[in-house]
Amino acid sequence: MLTIHPPKRFLFGPGPTQVEPRVYEAMSQPVVGYLDPYFFEVADQVKKGLQECFGTTNEMTLAISGTGSSGMETAVSNFVPEGSKFAVIVGGFFAERLCEMGRRHGANIVRLEKAWGETAGDDEVREFILRERPATVAYVHAETSTGALQSGNAICEAAHEVGALVIADCVTSLGGVKIGVDDTGIDIAYSCTQKGLSCPPGLSPFTASALAVERLKTRARPNTVWYLDLVLLNDYYSAAHKYHHTAPISNFYALREGLALIAEEGVEARWARHLENHERLVARMESLGLSMHVAQGYRIPHLNTVRVPEGVDDLAVRKRLLADEGIEIAGGFGPLAGKIFRIGLMGPLATADNTRFFLDAFAKAVR
Amino acid sequence: MLTIHPPKRFLFGPGPTQVEPRVYEAMSQPVVGYLDPYFFEVADQVKKGLQECFGTTNEMTLAISGTGSSGMETAVSNFVPEGSKFAVIVGGFFAERLCEMGRRHGANIVRLEKAWGETAGDDEVREFILRERPATVAYVHAETSTGALQSGNAICEAAHEVGALVIADCVTSLGGVKIGVDDTGIDIAYSCTQKGLSCPPGLSPFTASALAVERLKTRARPNTVWYLDLVLLNDYYSAAHKYHHTAPISNFYALREGLALIAEEGVEARWARHLENHERLVARMESLGLSMHVAQGYRIPHLNTVRVPEGVDDLAVRKRLLADEGIEIAGGFGPLAGKIFRIGLMGPLATADNTRFFLDAFAKAVR
Numbered sequence: 001m002l003t004i005h006p007p008k009r010f011l012f013g014p015g016p017t018q019v020e021p022r023v024y025e026a027m028s029q030p031v032v033g034y035l036d037p038y039f040f041e042v043a044d045q046v047k048k049g050l051q052e053c054f055g056t057t058n059e060m061t062l063a064i065s066g067t068g069s070s071g072m073e074t075a076v077s078n079f080v081p082e083g084s085k086f087a088v089i090v091g092g093f094f095a096e097r098l099c100e101m102g103r104r105h106g107a108n109i110v111r112l113e114k115a116w117g118e119t120a121g122d123d124e125v126r127e128f129i130l131r132e133r134p135a136t137v138a139y140v141h142a143e144t145s146t147g148a149l150q151s152g153n154a155i156c157e158a159a160h161e162v163g164a165l166v167i168a169d170c171v172t173s174l175g176g177v178k179i180g181v182d183d184t185g186i187d188i189a190y191s192c193t194q195k196g197l198s199c200p201p202g203l204s205p206f207t208a209s210a211l212a213v214e215r216l217k218t219r220a221r222p223n224t225v226w227y228l229d230l231v232l233l234n235d236y237y238s239a240a241h242k243y244h245h246t247a248p249i250s251n252f253y254a255l256r257e258g259l260a261l262i263a264e265e266g267v268e269a270r271w272a273r274h275l276e277n278h279e280r281l282v283a284r285m286e287s288l289g290l291s292m293h294v295a296q297g298y299r300i301p302h303l304n305t306v307r308v309p310e311g312v313d314d315l316a317v318r319k320r321l322l323a324d325e326g327i328e329i330a331g332g333f334g335p336l337a338g339k340i341f342r343i344g345l346m347g348p349l350a351t352a353d354n355t356r357f358f359l360d361a362f363a364k365a366v367r
Numbered sequence: 368m369l370t371i372h373p374p375k376r377f378l379f380g381p382g383p384t385q386v387e388p389r390v391y392e393a394m395s396q397p398v399v400g401y402l403d404p405y406f407f408e409v410a411d412q413v414k415k416g417l418q419e420c421f422g423t424t425n426e427m428t429l430a431i432s433g434t435g436s437s438g439m440e441t442a443v444s445n446f447v448p449e450g451s452k453f454a455v456i457v458g459g460f461f462a463e464r465l466c467e468m469g470r471r472h473g474a475n476i477v478r479l480e481k482a483w484g485e486t487a488g489d490d491e492v493r494e495f496i497l498r499e500r501p502a503t504v505a506y507v508h509a510e511t512s513t514g515a516l517q518s519g520n521a522i523c524e525a526a527h528e529v530g531a532l533v534i535a536d537c538v539t540s541l542g543g544v545k546i547g548v549d550d551t552g553i554d555i556a557y558s559c560t561q562k563g564l565s566c567p568p569g570l571s572p573f574t575a576s577a578l579a580v581e582r583l584k585t586r587a588r589p590n591t592v593w594y595l596d597l598v599l600l601n602d603y604y605s606a607a608h609k610y611h612h613t614a615p616i617s618n619f620y621a622l623r624e625g626l627a628l629i630a631e632e633g634v635e636a637r638w639a640r641h642l643e644n645h646e647r648l649v650a651r652m653e654s655l656g657l658s659m660h661v662a663q664g665y666r667i668p669h670l671n672t673v674r675v676p677e678g679v680d681d682l683a684v685r686k687r688l689l690a691d692e693g694i695e696i697a698g699g700f701g702p703l704a705g706k707i708f709r710i711g712l713m714g715p716l717a718t719a720d721n722t723r724f725f726l727d728a729f730a731k732a733v734r
Contacts, residue, residue, distance in 0.1 A: 024394075031568075104591050104592070179473065
């Protein structure tokens with residue numbers, strides 16, 4: 001008799017979020033071998049679907065065999081050499097994590113600091129990068145801890161002027177909002193499967209530009225982290241199919257199916273749907289007298305941060321939502337602990353009906 | 368319409384191997400959040416099941432969010448400090464990988480060399496370890512590339528005499544054959560989910576002794592690899608539940624179910640079943656005039672290496688098996704390329720009926 005009986009939850013938090021039944025069905029199809037031509041067919045389809053969502057034609061577009069943080073570690077360990085200068089735009093928790101990984105890999109970290117929820121303006125990033133002249137720049141496109149969406153255009157332009165590569169953390173943005181890797185000029189981007197792609201966690205979508213791949217070839221010594229070495233991973237996923245590790249086949253099935261669902265809807269229609277429901281949420285929050293944490297124009301559409309009103313206990317609200325409706329949302333942490341609610345309207349939950357269901361329950365719980 | 372339609376395969380290779388329907392069913396239960404009490408319930412049950420299979424009471428017993436090779440990288444990155452002496456017993460492909468990871472993490476590698484398929488004797492490992500006095504010793508318990516099972520008792524005894532920790536690669540042994548982590552004196556062991564545990568790939572079972580955990584606390588600087596840092600992983604999985612990364616929830620469901628199936632059968636009964644079917648296979652191979660690559664008494668019961676007879680093309684045999692019966696087995700590689708067949712009789716395939724089905728097909732194909 002099956003031992004797994006999860007409680008019924010509506011995952012309106014920052015992720016993992018609700019998964020489509022078809023994705024679960026795909027994930028439970030029989031496993032094949034890690035060198036089976038069928039697996040590489042699936043991996044190729046995953047690559048195409050990811051290129052579409054990332055907005056890139058990068059040949060090196062793949063899924064790393066770990067969760068989103070393993071994508072961050074792949075970016076840092078391959079592209080931030082020991083002793084190099086690593087410039088990070090810091091305005092939230094995941095930018096801090098980038099700094100921490102950089103430190104561990106022996107980089108010299110320089111930071112452009114913003115308050116949690118603010119983004120960096122074009123002039124200040126330009127001034128920062130031209131002054132510091134780093135080897136690598138990183139920023140968080142959609143900062144889950146704050147709800148802020150950081151534009152990358154000025155960062156990429158300045159970085160390329162000084163010969164630096166740009167890493168964009170797209171853990172929360174991929175599939176939820178436009179990234180435009182090629183148009184923006186991002187060299188390296190990584191994400192996860194359990195947010196904007198509506199799949200279970202377990203893989204980290206990853207892409208690297210031709211320029212980044214060139215840089216990889218000039219490394220003085222191989223990546224310290226064998227498991228995340230892009231040179232070896234590329235030998236496995238590209239035509240040579242040289243064995244590296246046993247890929248998590250079932251997670252690839254799930255991701256392939258999730259990407260097929262996105263292609264069927266059309267990725268731009270999906271972004272538009274997220275935006276529409278974001279606007280519904282903002283309007284309703286304002287009608288309740290609540291305010292958004294991030295300034296208009298800088299908000300992640302599918303991950304909303306709403307300020308906890310004066311005198312309201314955010315934990316009590318979250319407990320009521322969970323107990324009464326099985327709805328899970330998240331609170332803030334770090335400098336935003338107790339100050340914001342973090343509400344995801346992603347994938348199958350970002351519909352007019354589901355948004356209304358959530359907003360009605362939230363209005364009741366927050367009173 | 369579902370896009371995933373894998374071909375029908377009987378996975379009689381070294382892994383991934385056949386997965387029980389109940390495991391697929393568990394894997395497709397709805398995902399919960401990474402801080403949901405239900406997830407930690409599942410993680411605790413995974414810990415108990417793994418303790419049983421490893422043969423340990425180690426508190427630090429968990430599943431790493433990556434495949435088996437990420438478990439190897441967890442062992443090396445946490446327990447082989449830069450500049451330290453790392454002694455490896457090398458008689459196959461995965462021992463070479465341990466050396467490669469050790470080199471990348473800056474260790475000074477010393478090797479005890481054996482031919483692929485041979486194991487190291489008690490006297491020679493003792494002499495080697497007492498002479499080299501390394502900080503860490505590693506060996507591969509069940510070497511998938513050769514079919515050889517390396518005893519760990521003499522290694523652990525000598526290593527502890529010189530104050531070294533012992534890492535055992537149990538990627539192929541866990542769930543298939545007895546390991547006895549505590550009885551043997553192994554300090555660190557890791558495995559995978561897609562071989563002896565009959566689950567899809569995606570997690571790496573891991574265990575570390577109290578002595579190893581102590582050593583972790585005395586590290587001069589934190590693990591270079593943030594994603595695999597056991598100090599942080601322990602803070603997440605132990606009582607504090609401090610957020611580290613989003614665990615691959617569905618893979619945990621699958622592993623929990625796979626371990627429940629093992630507990631229902633009894634792990635010792637499972638080992639005995641693998642041994643019985645191994646004996647059936649050996650008898651039949653001998654009756655066909657074929658010989659085993661590894662000497663009797665040193666064979667992995669559930670991963671059999673059979674010598675390719677003179678004048679037989681191993682690839683042609685494997686292609687016939689796949690085309691006629693949908694059966695997948697593996698060949699040798701490295702120094703054993705073209706010289707051996709690698710045949711897994713694991714989990715649901717290690718029954719009298721399935722073994723006979725395989726052997727009849729193999730006898731026909733090898734003629």
